[in-house]
Amino acid sequence: MSLPRFILLACFPIKIQQHPSPPILKKPLNRQNQENPSPQITKKGHKSPLNYAIKSLLLGLIACIYNYKEYVHPKVMLLIYCFYIYLSLDMGLAMFAALARAFLRLELEPQFDDPYLSTSLQDFWGRRWNLMVSSILRPTVYDPVRSFSSRLIGRKWAIATGILATFMVSGLMHELILFYFKPEKPTWEITCFFLLHGVCLVVETSLRKAFKGKFWLPPVVSRPLAVAFLVITSTWLFFPPLLSTDIDIRLRKESIALIEFVKDVRNRL
Secondary structure, eight states, rough: HHHHHHHHHHHHHOBBOOOOOHHHTTTTOHHHHHSSHHHHHHHOOOHHHHHHHHHHHHHHHHHHHHHTTOOOOOOOHHHHHHHHHHHHHHHHHHHHHHIIIIIIIBBBBBBBSSSSGOOHHIIIIIISOOHHHHHHHHHIIIIHHHHHHHHHOOOHHHHHHHHHHHHHHHHOOOOOOOEEOOOOOSHHHHHEEEEEEEEHHHHHHHHHHTTTSSOOOOOOHHHHHHHHHHHHHHIIIIIIHHHHHTTTHHHHHHEEEEEEEHHHHHOOO
């Protein structure tokens, strides 16, 4: 690997896509894997241009609504922010991936895998949302905490401890980012959000093991329940402190600046 390529990979939250081996691709799906597929099975190729065109239109529509936010109910705006954050991150990272393919001739791991199709919290946090961060937190927080705790409290409770420690670290990381934007005494709402999800994830995994996959809600039921839980808890605990920093305004400006930068690069080529 050349030095410039190594520097780019080290400085940005990107990861080279590792193509799965044929045996993994041919692995049959059982009932549990169909409802919560493994990362190798769910990994997809590049989304179609139509997919990004629709997301671009939705992002533009949200930008138009934002100009009239004083006429929109605050609760509705919080819901709109949920979609705005996801679309902004997804489109921005997709642009970086396109640039990497164009200049570095590399295929990058996807950062998101249609999180709105999540069938559970485990599916959302482990397989669909911010996959780069998940791949970092697992070896740096979850695995060491679980390994150490298993010697003291046994494997069963060590898994729960590892999950809670991972979500605690994630919450503190977000609190630090929030403090960077607005250096005030933290309200700890975001940390509570991640701890709540950590506790619920522990309960979910415990129930899954207790029933051994014999009883589980079908995706047509579990999917809207999972998404509803994510949206409700996000608008309750996650977005209020985040929006108090005017990060939505900054993100909107940075999104426009990124689009203009890409247009400028395209015109120069």
